[in-house]
Amino acid sequence: MSVIQIMPEFLCNRIAAGEVVQRPASVVKELIENSLDAGATEIIIQINDGGRELIRVIDNGTGMDQDDLLLAFEQHATSKLFHVDDLAEVKTLGFRGEALASIASVSRIEAKTCNNSRAEGFRLFMNGGKVDCLEGVAMKQGTSITVRNLFFNTPARKKFLKSTNAEYRHCVEIVRRFAISRPSVRFHFTADEREVYRLPPEDLSSRLRRIFSPRVMENCIAIHQEEPPLTLVGFMGARDLVRRKSGEQYFYVNGRLVTDRLMNSAVYSAYGASLDKGEFPFFVLFLTLPLKEVDVNVHPAKTEVKFKNEWIIYQFIRQSCEQALKHWLVETDRKETSLTSNFQEAEFQSLKTPALPRLEGEQLTFSDTSKNSEPQAGSKTSFEQPSMLSLDDRIRRFEKSISDEMFYSDEPHSITIERNFWQAHGKYIFTQISSGIVIIDQRAAHTRILYDRALKSLQQISASASQQLLFPISLELSPDDYSLLLEIIPSLEKLGFSMREFGKYTILLEAIPADLHWLEEGKVVMQILDDYKASRRLHNPISEKVANSYAERAAIRRGEIMTPAEMQRLTDELFQTDNPYMSPSGKPIIIQLTLNELKRRFEER
Amino acid sequence: MKFTVSKNDLYQSLQKVSKVTPVRSTLPILSCILMTTKKDSLCLRSTDLEITMETYCNADIIEEGSIAVPGRIILDIAAELPETDLTFFIKDETIEIKTPLGGEYKIAGRSSSEFSAAPLIDDSTTILFSAEKFQRIVDKTIFSVSHNEMRGALNGVLFQFSKNQLRGVATDGHKLVQLTYENFKNNTLERDIIIPVKFLNVSVSNLQKTGDVRFKVGKNHVMLETEESIIYTRIIEERFPDYESVIPIKNPNKVLVDIDDFLSSVKRISIFANKNTHQIALTFSENKVILSAEDIETASTAKEELPIIYEGEPMTIGYNAEYLKDVFRHLDGDKAKIYLNTPLSAGLFYPEEQKEEEHLLILLMPIRL
Numbered sequence: 001m002s003v004i005q006i007m008p009e010f011l012c013n014r015i016a017a018g019e020v021v022q023r024p025a026s027v028v029k030e031l032i033e034n035s036l037d038a039g040a041t042e043i044i045i046q047i048n049d050g051g052r053e054l055i056r057v058i059d060n061g062t063g064m065d066q067d068d069l070l071l072a073f074e075q076h077a078t079s080k081l082f083h084v085d086d087l088a089e090v091k092t093l094g095f096r097g098e099a100l101a102s103i104a105s106v107s108r109i110e111a112k113t114c115n116n117s118r119a120e121g122f123r124l125f126m127n128g129g130k131v132d133c134l135e136g137v138a139m140k141q142g143t144s145i146t147v148r149n150l151f152f153n154t155p156a157r158k159k160f161l162k163s164t165n166a167e168y169r170h171c172v173e174i175v176r177r178f179a180i181s182r183p184s185v186r187f188h189f190t191a192d193e194r195e196v197y198r199l200p201p202e203d204l205s206s207r208l209r210r211i212f213s214p215r216v217m218e219n220c221i222a223i224h225q226e227e228p229p230l231t232l233v234g235f236m237g238a239r240d241l242v243r244r245k246s247g248e249q250y251f252y253v254n255g256r257l258v259t260d261r262l263m264n265s266a267v268y269s270a271y272g273a274s275l276d277k278g279e280f281p282f283f284v285l286f287l288t289l290p291l292k293e294v295d296v297n298v299h300p301a302k303t304e305v306k307f308k309n310e311w312i313i314y315q316f317i318r319q320s321c322e323q324a325l326k327h328w329l330v331e332t333d334r335k336e337t338s339l340t341s342n343f344q345e346a347e348f349q350s351l352k353t354p355a356l357p358r359l360e361g362e363q364l365t366f367s368d369t370s371k372n373s374e375p376q377a378g379s380k381t382s383f384e385q386p387s388m389l390s391l392d393d394r395i396r397r398f399e400k401s402i403s404d405e406m407f408y409s410d411e412p413h414s415i416t417i418e419r420n421f422w423q424a425h426g427k428y429i430f431t432q433i434s435s436g437i438v439i440i441d442q443r444a445a446h447t448r449i450l451y452d453r454a455l456k457s458l459q460q461i462s463a464s465a466s467q468q469l470l471f472p473i474s475l476e477l478s479p480d481d482y483s484l485l486l487e488i489i490p491s492l493e494k495l496g497f498s499m500r501e502f503g504k505y506t507i508l509l510e511a512i513p514a515d516l517h518w519l520e521e522g523k524v525v526m527q528i529l530d531d532y533k534a535s536r537r538l539h540n541p542i543s544e545k546v547a548n549s550y551a552e553r554a555a556i557r558r559g560e561i562m563t564p565a566e567m568q569r570l571t572d573e574l575f576q577t578d579n580p581y582m583s584p585s586g587k588p589i590i591i592q593l594t595l596n597e598l599k600r601r602f603e604e605r
Numbered sequence: 606m607k608f609t610v611s612k613n614d615l616y617q618s619l620q621k622v623s624k625v626t627p628v629r630s631t632l633p634i635l636s637c638i639l640m641t642t643k644k645d646s647l648c649l650r651s652t653d654l655e656i657t658m659e660t661y662c663n664a665d666i667i668e669e670g671s672i673a674v675p676g677r678i679i680l681d682i683a684a685e686l687p688e689t690d691l692t693f694f695i696k697d698e699t700i701e702i703k704t705p706l707g708g709e710y711k712i713a714g715r716s717s718s719e720f721s722a723a724p725l726i727d728d729s730t731t732i733l734f735s736a737e738k739f740q741r742i743v744d745k746t747i748f749s750v751s752h753n754e755m756r757g758a759l760n761g762v763l764f765q766f767s768k769n770q771l772r773g774v775a776t777d778g779h780k781l782v783q784l785t786y787e788n789f790k791n792n793t794l795e796r797d798i799i800i801p802v803k804f805l806n807v808s809v810s811n812l813q814k815t816g817d818v819r820f821k822v823g824k825n826h827v828m829l830e831t832e833e834s835i836i837y838t839r840i841i842e843e844r845f846p847d848y849e850s851v852i853p854i855k856n857p858n859k860v861l862v863d864i865d866d867f868l869s870s871v872k873r874i875s876i877f878a879n880k881n882t883h884q885i886a887l888t889f890s891e892n893k894v895i896l897s898a899e900d901i902e903t904a905s906t907a908k909e910e911l912p913i914i915y916e917g918e919p920m921t922i923g924y925n926a927e928y929l930k931d932v933f934r935h936l937d938g939d940k941a942k943i944y945l946n947t948p949l950s951a952g953l954f955y956p957e958e959q960k961e962e963e964h965l966l967i968l969l970m971p972i973r974l
Contacts, residue, residue: 465882468970515881
């Protein structure tokens with residue numbers, strides 16, 4: 001007798017059950033999927049003892065006839081997939097045809113179904129995968145599956161179940177996932193006769209409000225981004241909803257909840273550096289894309305999918321989320337600003353009489369140098385600050401920009417800055433706005449300005465102005481750095497660097513961007529190269545990466561003392577950038593303290 | 606320790622030495638001025654660890670001693686007092702100042718032992734040369750010194766002492782100034798030294814305008830002696846770049862311009878230049894130059910034409926207007942000569958007429974437009 005034999009079917013099913021049915025929650029999942037695939041608009045879920053004793057899912061879907069009912073519990077019996085081509089375009093949640101058979105093999109099942117309005121249904125009892133009895137029954141259209149004594153015949157599996165509470169929580173989580181994905185379906189979920197969810201058909205935001213809490217929705221940012229054939233809709237939490245653990249990230253691909261680390265990281269990266277390591281933002285996102293662009297058949301529990309063009313989708317998600325966040329920042333800012341009663345009035349008055357800079361009298365001098373260098377800037381001894389504009393130039397420019405903002409600009413993000421600047425610790429610029437005060441991180445602000453400027457020059461055809469060097473600098477590179485540098489030389493040249501080959505693995509730097517006269521020429525190139533190297537794993541375009549490294553390296557350092565006029569200019573330029581609130585790497589640039597908040601803090605006991 | 610000093614004498618001396626005192630320092634002792642009694646005078650010393658300055662004022666020494674006094678407070682009180690005799694009593698580390706009018710002021714000082722000793726200059730060579738030449742080298746070159754503290758050699762002015770020549774050179778890598786004195790009588794010192802900018806500034810403001818300055822050059826330090834004070838500094842011990850090799854020799858395009866006209870034109874045009882790059886363009890052709898600027902960010906443009914004398918091929922070259930202004934502010938006389946080669950090579954700027962025994966050259970690197 002040969003050693004190898006074909007396994008009996010019941011054994012096959014039990015083994016398969018090990019994959020598909022790991023715990024009561026898996027049963028709940030499979031049953032709800034079936035209900036939804038059957039077009040149910042109402043689903044009732046009941047569990048007892050964390051699902052060990054009983055799991056019942058009742059729906060008002062299409063139902064089955066007698067033959068189908070029997071077939072449904074056969075391995076690989078499905079109504080959802082008939083042809084190999086169908087696999088490439090799976091529309092339904094289930095398709096493998098193994099769920100019911102697997103569940104049936106490890107439990108006692110009672111299945112009732114009716115596919116007509118005459119209430120002529122059937123009832124099937126099964127025990128450990130074997131049919132006990134099939135009989136007619138009167139019931140409404142739909143299907144009801146009751147799973148009792150799960151794992152009664154696989155003691156090993158049963159032993160590994162966690163406590164009732166833990167299993168209960170898993171079930172809740174499963175129901176929650178489906179409830180989020182189908183807000184138009186009525187869900188009713190009870191556990192040990194206690195109601196957990198009673199969710200009427202509604203839209204996504206009220207569904208989320210019901211499932212989570214009103215507070216969560218208040219801090220959520222709506223996303224709706226279409227870039228045919230891709231669509232991304234949903235909500236992402238503002239920074240208040242950042243959690244220390246993962247678990248509140250819901251990412252649906254064509255209605256199917258999946259866990260995809262890459263796409264999660266796309267969302268995380270949109271938050272940029274405002275997320276620390278080990279922090280996870282809340283989000284509920286629905287990605288819709290052509291069915292053939294995604295393969296769902298990679299995991300038995302179907303929690304993973306494979307995208308054909310994952311980087312395109314990564315970019316799409318990241319950018320959509322970034323935009324939504326940015327938009328939200330601007331909006332909340334406006335809202336907060338308009339909260340103060342005198343704001344509109346102040347705005348209105350400033351429209352009529354553009355305020356002149358009251359620089360001399362009003363500034364708070366904070367450091368000795370600012371006091372010293374101011375009169376100097378005018379007389380221009382040119383020793384202390386060689387490359388700076390005269391004060392008059394700056395005031396003129398600032399006035400112009402202010403009047404620009406007030407009269408011509410319909411940009412959403414123009415806070416009217418009143419000209420009172422002072423600098424703390426050589427790091428932060430404080431200034432007053434009508435609704436309170438803002439604190440600007442000077443380095444982050446400058447990084448944003450340089451980044452935007454760099455991106456702009458990178459898009460231009462001609463290179464930026466570049467200051468030729470009297471003493472060209474030779475850079476000796478390792479072979480891999482050398483090849484990497486060759487990769488970014490075209491971008492660097494557009495920024496205003498100029499270099500040429502000078503022997504093996506040596507580059508001669510002959511010119512630097514004309515607006516960067518304070519930099520250490522050779523070092524900055526090497527630093528940009530290092531940053532670029534470190535960012536190689538990121539998948540944004542070269543220009544973004546180069547612009548980012550460049551901005552990071554060329555920005556003024558923390559600790560650099562600035563004159564009030566310089567601070568004005570920086571603030572002024574900052575508000576002309578695309579996103580004055582967040583640095584390219586995602587760090588916040590501006591913190592606002594509203595008068596209300598200050599007041600509240602002072603009045604707190 | 607006890608002494609009496611005239612307020613005016615003390616105040617003048619304090620003003621001098623406090624120029625060296627660092628504005629911000631993590632070492633509190635550096636914000637102090639060291640007072641040490643000498644035979645008939647009081648020695649005041651301040652330091653920022655790089656530069657040390659000593660000056661003397663007449664005083665009536667009653668009891669010898671030495672104490673470090675907080676610089677700011679002593680300077681402020683001296684400024685507010687009328688001319689009178691001040692008597693200092695120092696006990697332990699407390700300084701008490703009394704005036705004949707009955708004023709009493711007390712402050713806590715620090716032990717003189719905290720104060721770093723004045724640098725020892727051994728194996729030194731002394732060289733004497735005219736204060737005027739020293740002053741002029743500083744005036745002409747200092748604007749070209751690099752302000753980036755990381756640049757080492759470029760943070761000072763190179764003084765080249767040779768047998769018949771004295772030359773000062775400064776560069777920040779974008780512009781370079783070279784001022785040479787021929788027929789320089791010097792038998793003692795043949796050496797290149799890089800002197801930090803702060804020392805030069807402090808020295809020049811302390812210098813008498815005529816007569817000679819006495820330089821004492823040691824291995825790591827240089828010391829300048831004037832009638833009332835001594836200033837020491839550490840020499841920048843780095844290699845100055847080989848500047849002579851970057852001065853272009855072949856410059857076929859020659860310009861002669863009026864310095865005042867050109868400078869005012871640059872000033873006007875630069876108002877319309879990009880505020881970050883300050884770039885302006887000079888287009889030379891036969892007998893005229895067109896100065897122009899454009900700033901896309903503010904949508905501004907400007908253009909002016911000036912008559913010049915020009916020999917060479919028509920060409921356009923870009924410069925940082927701020928640099929160009931600096932260059933022209935440092936050229937003496939009515940007219941300047943500019944020698945050019947290509948739009949990417951250094952431009953050479955000279956006064957049309959050099960002063961006697963003197964040769965001034967300013968080099969400016971262009972901006973690629």
